[in-house]
Amino acid sequence: MAQVNGVPRPGAAPGQPCIFKLVLLGSGSVGKSSLALRYVKNDFKSILPTVGCAFFTKVVDLGAACLKFEIWDTAGQEKYHSVCRLYFRGANAALLVYDITRKDSFCKAQQWLKDLEEELHPGEVVVMLVGNKTDLEEEREVTFEEGKEFAESKGLLFMETSAKCNYQVADVFNAVARELSWREESKEGQRQRRDAPLTLSERPSWRGRCCAH
């Protein structure tokens, strides 16, 4: 029931930034909306639970390239699962968010990955696993290594963040943006190196490497 065809595809309008659809997926209260709000408005506050879907946009300046994110922030509760599934159609990127203090949310993120794989062709979407709430270190239930290992085994990008403390939030979106932009470039056969900070040797590799510090 959700729209799919209406989203302008990357590179649709010459001279305009490429538009990419990014979906935020994950259990309830892991901080999906908080990550989006921190990234888009550099703000952190008590956010009402998302019912259905919320939307954000942000232009990312990568130096050499410029792209625009259309962020689809989905409802996290299990009950909304069937609705949210419809929203990741046509996505170019997905952030699978979990709460490092809740093991169940980590398992749920793995479930979301399976759903994504069913709906979209592998390799078509840039997927990043994001462990949020590093500010609650003393309550941690999922270690950094566990997250990293799982991400590596599935060829996902991986980072830990804190939307509250603004730790690595922009980095997450920038890493996804760089990956998307690189893929676009390679798709168009423009593989030559550029003067921009984004070069082939510097970009985080898509498969098997972790870009978290």
Added chain:
Amino acid sequence: MVAEAKKREIKEAHKRKKIMKERFKQEESIASAMVIWINEILPNWEVMRSTRRVRELWWQGLPPSVRGKVWSLAVGNELNITPELYEIFLSRAKERWKSFSETSSENDVEGVSVADREASLELIKLDISRTFPSLYIFQKGGPYHDVLHSILGAYTCYRPDVGYVQGMSFIAAVLILNLEEADAFIAFANLLNKPCQLAFFRVDHSMMLKYFATFEVFFEENLSKLFLHFKSYSLTPDIYLIDWIFTLYSKSLPLDLACRVWDVFCRDGEEFLFRTGLGILRLYEDILLQMDFIHIAQFLTKLPEDITSEKLFSCIAAIQMQNSTKKWTQVFSSVMKDIKEGDKNNSPALKS
């Protein structure tokens, strides 16, 4: 220059005076409406509720002092819930909270996995603090924190088949603001038992699609230009209606305005929820026509805060819920029939 400033000042003063006068008039009409509701309508509820005069008065908005009472009466108590029954389910909920805090692992009892139930109890706790945070009354330590917790907890024990669904906390909160605890629970359970609410809160996809399809019939008829604009972006109603319908606008509109929508929703039923949606679209039609997909989605899922009841209600009033010859319920049942037949023919268009 001085004369100009003076002129401006006089104009401002006039404006202020006019606003004051209007406010005074408004307060007076609320006061007189209250007298009519208390002395005439409520004692003769069954006889008077559907008279033209009462319906018109109802449309103007219920005086806050009788709002809860009228909502209760209008929603009814088909489920025959008594305050005693509420106490029973509440004590069950309390036992459950206690056992969860004592033993974290337990065997599966009623077919619902412990982890799921625990997640749901956890979620209620989290959501309560996120319900109308700006009012500071539902948060921990606030005067209504425990009541909201109790009602949601008791409901999940009363209706394990529906359980807790995000969005419910807003509905319960609005009821708590207008009713006593047990009455709020009774209204809550009965409200959620209405066909439309039940379809949404069970996340019954195919039923939801039927509601959206019916909505689109009236959308096209009332706002054809905007309808085509949305179509051109393949922007389907679920994008904005899910949030509006699930929370009965309590999350999307300012609280006083949401209460006015609830007033007429109690009078007219589910069709008014969709009519309100069309009213919102009509109110912002000119702006929306200039927007693309993502900006429309963004706008409608986060409406401007300065939306006023006068403007919205005049837009809602302008929405015709009579499609050529059919009413909402008739269109809805024909959509149901079409889809059933479509299923028989294996129509792929309906499978999304």
